Amino acid sequence: MTETRSLEPEEWELWDTWMRAQRLLTRELERGLQHDCDISKAEFSVLVTLWQAAGREMRVGELSESLDWDKSRVSHQLTRMEKRGFVKRTQYGADGRRAGIGLTAEGRRAAQSAILVHGGNIRRHFLDSLTPEQASVIRAWSVQAVDRLEPRRSEAAGDGAS
Amino acid sequence: MTETRSLEPEEWELWDTWMRAQRLLTRELERGLQHDCDISKAEFSVLVTLWQAAGREMRVGELSESLDWDKSRVSHQLTRMEKRGFVKRTQYGADGRRAGIGLTAEGRRAAQSAILVHGGNIRRHFLDSLTPEQASVIRAWSVQAVDRLEPRRSEAAGDGAS
DNA sequence: AATCTAGAGTTGACGTGACAACTCCCTCGG
DNA sequence: CCGAGGGAGTTGTCACGTCAACTCTAGATT
Numbered sequence: 351m352t353e354t355r356s357l358e359p360e361e362w363e364l365w366d367t368w369m370r371a372q373r374l375l376t377r378e379l380e381r382g383l384q385h386d387c388d389i390s391k392a393e394f395s396v397l398v399t400l401w402q403a404a405g406r407e408m409r410v411g412e413l414s415e416s417l418d419w420d421k422s423r424v425s426h427q428l429t430r431m432e433k434r435g436f437v438k439r440t441q442y443g444a445d446g447r448r449a450g451i452g453l454t455a456e457g458r459r460a461a462q463s464a465i466l467v468h469g470g471n472i473r474r475h476f477l478d479s480l481t482p483e484q485a486s487v488i489r490a491w492s493v494q495a496v497d498r499l500e501p502r503r504s505e506a507a508g509d510g511a512s
Numbered sequence: 513m514t515e516t517r518s519l520e521p522e523e524w525e526l527w528d529t530w531m532r533a534q535r536l537l538t539r540e541l542e543r544g545l546q547h548d549c550d551i552s553k554a555e556f557s558v559l560v561t562l563w564q565a566a567g568r569e570m571r572v573g574e575l576s577e578s579l580d581w582d583k584s585r586v587s588h589q590l591t592r593m594e595k596r597g598f599v600k601r602t603q604y605g606a607d608g609r610r611a612g613i614g615l616t617a618e619g620r621r622a623a624q625s626a627i628l629v630h631g632g633n634i635r636r637h638f639l640d641s642l643t644p645e646q647a648s649v650i651r652a653w654s655v656q657a658v659d660r661l662e663p664r665r666s667e668a669a670g671d672g673a674s
Numbered sequence: 675a676a677t678c679t680a681g682a683g684t685t686g687a688c689g690t691g692a693c694a695a696c697t698c699c700c701t702c703g704g
Numbered sequence: 705c706c707g708a709g710g711g712a713g714t715t716g717t718c719a720c721g722t723c724a725a726c727t728c729t730a731g732a733t734t
Contacts, residue, residue: 552689552690553690554689554690554691581691582691582692582693584691584692584693584694585690585691585692588689588690588691589689589690589691592689592690
């Protein structure tokens with residue numbers, strides 16, 4: 351105990367700088383999203399996921415699984431987005447109350463435009479700042495970290511290429 | 513504009529995986545902090561910053577600058593932490609109302625223990641997962657990103673070492 | 675069939691974070 | 705002396721995120 355020493359200054363500095371870089375980058379991107387598309391990062395995530403479902407309605411559980419969000423978080427987010435008119439909850443079965451989630455016309459419009467704009471921002475702020483070597487190291491570390499930290503989804507991660 | 517093409521699938525996948533890794537890692541660390549030390553990441557940040565001031569009282573503006581947080585965010589956080597008994601606001605001048613911020617005894621205790629425990633968690637979950645090459649690439653990218661995204665603080669980053 | 679239970683979804687409470695409006699005091703210019 | 709302006713902090717509001725408690729339905733048990 352007395353000499354756990356926690357972290358060496360240089361270790362702490364690596365951690366701190368890395369965290370700071372992430373925070374700055376995500377903040378910048380979120381600001382861009384808000385400014386250019388008037389939607390939040392959370393809204394973007396939901397829009398993209400539903401967009402990728404290509405018109406098919408999703409269930410809350412599917413969204414939750416796919417986004418790796420708590421179900422209640424998804425529910426709260428859907429409530430907010432329903433108020434904004436981006437998504438609608440529909441009845442699933444004939445009698446039951448299970449909700450299917452679909453994009454409204456406005457949701458589709460917002461999703462399409464946001465994907466373009468935000469994609470461009472990601473390229474400008476992140477991808478273009480990486481040397482090929484950095485890209486490959488970061489990719490490798492990320493895959494390894496996700497693998498280690500995310501028990502399920504070990505296979506079928508959906509990464510298709512390479 | 514018409515053919516921005518947004519992102520290639522492989523670019524998108526790099527971005528997505530990286531974000532996912534970050535999210536998983538920070539979630540894990542935050543859970544550890546909450547579970548082991550019963551404090552949040554935000555509380556930890558404030559405690560550490562005040563701890564590093566070694567007893568000297570700080571001003572809200574200094575905290576805000578040092579954490580790179582909005583001043584109102586600092587103020588809200590201090591209100592909550594004052595309620596929990598971690599910090600206290602003291603009068604600064606003889607007559608004025610400028611507040612100095614200091615740790616309470618309980619705040620000092622919490623800070624000390626959290627720095628140890630959390631440091632260990634950072635090592636286990638992050639530092640130990642890095643090869644030397646990954647560490648150096650990530651360090652380089654982070655420095656470069658912070659430099660690009662954080663106009664002020666170009667020099668005198670305040671972390672002491674190198 | 676009556677009930678138990680597991681799963682899906684919702685709700686409420688609360689901490690977190692961003693932004694804008696506000697207060698207070700101090701200083702500067704008339 | 706008075707009022708304009710500005711810096712430091714605070715407060716309000718709203719969106720986001722987590723946890724625990726709740727509701728409702730359907731399938732399982734008896």
